[in-house]
Amino acid sequence: MTELITQLEAIVGSANVLNPEQVAQRAKHFWDPSPMVALALVRPVDTNEVSQVLKICSEHKQPVVTHGGVTGLVDGEKSNHKEIILSLERMQSIESIDPVNRTMTVQAGCVLQTVHEAATDAGLFYGLDLGARGSCTIGGNISTNAGGLSVLRYGMTREQILGLEVVLADGTILSSLNKMIKNNAGYDLKQLFIGSEGTLGVVTRAVLRLRPDTPTCNTAIVAFDNFDQVTATLDHITRTLNTNLNAFEILWNDFYHLSTNPDINGSTRAPLANDSFAYAIIEARGANEASDQQLFIQAMEAAIENALIADAVIAKSESERAEIWNIRENVDLTLRHQPLFIYDISLPINHMQTYLDEVRSTLQKDWPEVIVYAYGHLADNNLHVTIAPQPKNYINDPQQQPVKIQAFNDTQRVWYEQCNKTVFEPLAKLGGSISAEHGIGLLKKQYLKYSRTPEEIRVMQLLKKSLDPHNLLNPGKVC
Amino acid sequence: MTELITQLEAIVGSANVLNPEQVAQRAKHFWDPSPMVALALVRPVDTNEVSQVLKICSEHKQPVVTHGGVTGLVDGEKSNHKEIILSLERMQSIESIDPVNRTMTVQAGCVLQTVHEAATDAGLFYGLDLGARGSCTIGGNISTNAGGLSVLRYGMTREQILGLEVVLADGTILSSLNKMIKNNAGYDLKQLFIGSEGTLGVVTRAVLRLRPDTPTCNTAIVAFDNFDQVTATLDHITRTLNTNLNAFEILWNDFYHLSTNPDINGSTRAPLANDSFAYAIIEARGANEASDQQLFIQAMEAAIENALIADAVIAKSESERAEIWNIRENVDLTLRHQPLFIYDISLPINHMQTYLDEVRSTLQKDWPEVIVYAYGHLADNNLHVTIAPQPKNYINDPQQQPVKIQAFNDTQRVWYEQCNKTVFEPLAKLGGSISAEHGIGLLKKQYLKYSRTPEEIRVMQLLKKSLDPHNLLNPGKVC
Numbered sequence: 001m002t003e004l005i006t007q008l009e010a011i012v013g014s015a016n017v018l019n020p021e022q023v024a025q026r027a028k029h030f031w032d033p034s035p036m037v038a039l040a041l042v043r044p045v046d047t048n049e050v051s052q053v054l055k056i057c058s059e060h061k062q063p064v065v066t067h068g069g070v071t072g073l074v075d076g077e078k079s080n081h082k083e084i085i086l087s088l089e090r091m092q093s094i095e096s097i098d099p100v101n102r103t104m105t106v107q108a109g110c111v112l113q114t115v116h117e118a119a120t121d122a123g124l125f126y127g128l129d130l131g132a133r134g135s136c137t138i139g140g141n142i143s144t145n146a147g148g149l150s151v152l153r154y155g156m157t158r159e160q161i162l163g164l165e166v167v168l169a170d171g172t173i174l175s176s177l178n179k180m181i182k183n184n185a186g187y188d189l190k191q192l193f194i195g196s197e198g199t200l201g202v203v204t205r206a207v208l209r210l211r212p213d214t215p216t217c218n219t220a221i222v223a224f225d226n227f228d229q230v231t232a233t234l235d236h237i238t239r240t241l242n243t244n245l246n247a248f249e250i251l252w253n254d255f256y257h258l259s260t261n262p263d264i265n266g267s268t269r270a271p272l273a274n275d276s277f278a279y280a281i282i283e284a285r286g287a288n289e290a291s292d293q294q295l296f297i298q299a300m301e302a303a304i305e306n307a308l309i310a311d312a313v314i315a316k317s318e319s320e321r322a323e324i325w326n327i328r329e330n331v332d333l334t335l336r337h338q339p340l341f342i343y344d345i346s347l348p349i350n351h352m353q354t355y356l357d358e359v360r361s362t363l364q365k366d367w368p369e370v371i372v373y374a375y376g377h378l379a380d381n382n383l384h385v386t387i388a389p390q391p392k393n394y395i396n397d398p399q400q401q402p403v404k405i406q407a408f409n410d411t412q413r414v415w416y417e418q419c420n421k422t423v424f425e426p427l428a429k430l431g432g433s434i435s436a437e438h439g440i441g442l443l444k445k446q447y448l449k450y451s452r453t454p455e456e457i458r459v460m461q462l463l464k465k466s467l468d469p470h471n472l473l474n475p476g477k478v479c
Numbered sequence: 480m481t482e483l484i485t486q487l488e489a490i491v492g493s494a495n496v497l498n499p500e501q502v503a504q505r506a507k508h509f510w511d512p513s514p515m516v517a518l519a520l521v522r523p524v525d526t527n528e529v530s531q532v533l534k535i536c537s538e539h540k541q542p543v544v545t546h547g548g549v550t551g552l553v554d555g556e557k558s559n560h561k562e563i564i565l566s567l568e569r570m571q572s573i574e575s576i577d578p579v580n581r582t583m584t585v586q587a588g589c590v591l592q593t594v595h596e597a598a599t600d601a602g603l604f605y606g607l608d609l610g611a612r613g614s615c616t617i618g619g620n621i622s623t624n625a626g627g628l629s630v631l632r633y634g635m636t637r638e639q640i641l642g643l644e645v646v647l648a649d650g651t652i653l654s655s656l657n658k659m660i661k662n663n664a665g666y667d668l669k670q671l672f673i674g675s676e677g678t679l680g681v682v683t684r685a686v687l688r689l690r691p692d693t694p695t696c697n698t699a700i701v702a703f704d705n706f707d708q709v710t711a712t713l714d715h716i717t718r719t720l721n722t723n724l725n726a727f728e729i730l731w732n733d734f735y736h737l738s739t740n741p742d743i744n745g746s747t748r749a750p751l752a753n754d755s756f757a758y759a760i761i762e763a764r765g766a767n768e769a770s771d772q773q774l775f776i777q778a779m780e781a782a783i784e785n786a787l788i789a790d791a792v793i794a795k796s797e798s799e800r801a802e803i804w805n806i807r808e809n810v811d812l813t814l815r816h817q818p819l820f821i822y823d824i825s826l827p828i829n830h831m832q833t834y835l836d837e838v839r840s841t842l843q844k845d846w847p848e849v850i851v852y853a854y855g856h857l858a859d860n861n862l863h864v865t866i867a868p869q870p871k872n873y874i875n876d877p878q879q880q881p882v883k884i885q886a887f888n889d890t891q892r893v894w895y896e897q898c899n900k901t902v903f904e905p906l907a908k909l910g911g912s913i914s915a916e917h918g919i920g921l922l923k924k925q926y927l928k929y930s931r932t933p934e935e936i937r938v939m940q941l942l943k944k945s946l947d948p949h950n951l952l953n954p955g956k957v958c
Contacts (some may be wrong), residue, residue, distance in 0.1 A: 180860035191670035243722035
């Protein structure tokens, strides 16, 4: 073991190989302050060093867990005391921006927000955005095929990636730094690594697709009386605003109520009365101030006239816009429930209401007080569902340190598994997914069968075995 | 061998196993009337039959070449007398359309135009379109990751596919008929099969993503004095029309000149004088008639005022629009050159002009009269380049039967290989691709090294070996 560490130090420098005590100084996770665990943490500075590190680890049959911003929600970043953490924190460079071809080449450790800012400085726009933008990295986004707030318009991370450089388990550098929208010269290998959660290779660099900026932004929050109004409004809005539509985020009443409840510390003002069935934040972006605003208002007016929505507030300023989005982004308010069971599912839109009704009524048999918060990217089929079986256990304190939300006691663990079954089983019947955008990691691995067939799982395992025959990259995760 | 045929007949019925003589009644290719060659042609009716056929072929170690519409341009469909053709011509069903989730589930043999019509009937739109729409199939589009005319707005075929069903070489049915925009439950296996040209599995069904219809369409043809104007106009137009922009097709002078030359049989009227440096067809689609037209005209006027374009004609009717597109789509006029060398390349936009200049000047050393036609999807980095080394050999006859364009005599074959080198070598330096949207097949396999690294090609071969260990599916193609 000492030999391995010595070899790693020779590659990256001894200051960049942290021992277990140094590793333990770090928080395990964005939401979990308990100490990080590993045999060592290695911090290469470039692709060449990553390649050498993986080559040495391969020779020693040493398992490696790659870390980006450590903001994942499925224990995909989890490591034990026998594993080495490969942290890309020193690989944060933006290497180039090409304004004509609209590409940005970055190292994988680059933080998402840094990419946004650099794109904006170049008069362009990067189409991926999510709540963890200040911490998550491009490499992590790629490894998890992150989704977020603009998927409706720009697609998932997969659709933002033109080129990719990956280091394989044996240290081979697989450089596919394509900069073009079209390239059908052989298999598109990058697709294999996008969304494979660090199990098939380590992403080291990427070519991102940039878009023309959208200087205008029109945002509204609307209220619905029933779910039929939700689907009718989505149909209406996508037809009238078409590709300018950037977000259609739903918030069912329980979540809206919590987020705007004046008794809750950290809540937001309610722009619409809190007794509606559900709410949606609708946002369009474009390039022409006058016509974009006019079309947006017309679309909202038509929705009210045709009784597709019960009420609406259109943001008249950037601060009103921020206030509307705060209602949606104030997810931390739910985290104060003890315990809280968090899900990120997808399913056909037309089944969403009956699905939620079924889940709620099943859970009420065991927990009559249960709250099922539901909100999310409805137009992308994606709901975030968080379940508080004992809602009276609410810590109404914004100063409360975040706690590892899945760190349950024995009773709670039994509840969690019971709740998982209740949430996942009906999804299987509906062709839904147990993970819309968070991935599988360790946390959902045992439930993968609800969304994928035995044949699919066997092919996943075959690919893993082919590309990482000694099972060294993020072992035990996904499949 | 008789045993294999008997077993296949037992699966699909004897009427659906064609013998070599029956196979020879068919044209080899869309553009080649010479007889098709195969040991047999098998026509299964559903996924289950495809699975049984492949299982039997696997047991006999029998190579299989899958056929869709046979409109490919890289000999990806080529078969020999020892191979069986698996034709999906009896698998043309549209199984379902889901208007709320905007999906269509089809069998792989369904023709693209049929999908367009069914989408339109449902008030929706399918985002892939290409010249061969009346013959090419969804399975072929998927296997080649087809591009075409709307990639700028909707992406390649890859971005239209939500779910995929594939049969593996051993007959395993891999069913991933996901209907949702977001699904990160494990590796996204469908990505492996999209664009792998039938070498990793046989696509049997797919779930297509549909979009809201875009009832308005504004089209113009514009003229440029130089290439700087082209890139400046692209920047201007994408910023002003943003995601409404549907096409930005460039036509350099030689191609425009041929296509609008009144002396050429089948040519089109020239809406703009034929002495400009280059031309572009610019098209936007949207949902609001008044504002879309106003913004389109404003964008064109601003381009003229700022001297980004030399001249422009905006279509005032559907027939004027069709006339403009005819100039671009009248590619058959170039095919009357004997010989003609056809390329489909991609490269960074800012290098396109110097690249074409270099290719032309190199070719002129051997063929002083050479014509280098260049046109295509500039905004997607994609140019179609067709090279006529002896332009005097032009058959000005629209009744001329199409001939297999790559069927060269010995001298022409030497020329072709020389031309390939001239076209491909500079692409390697520029990070360009030898195949933007047509694929590799057999025709470009030996040149794959110009666009992909040895490590990439090794990983392609590793994937092929893992999924098709006996090399039975479209053997010898791609890598």
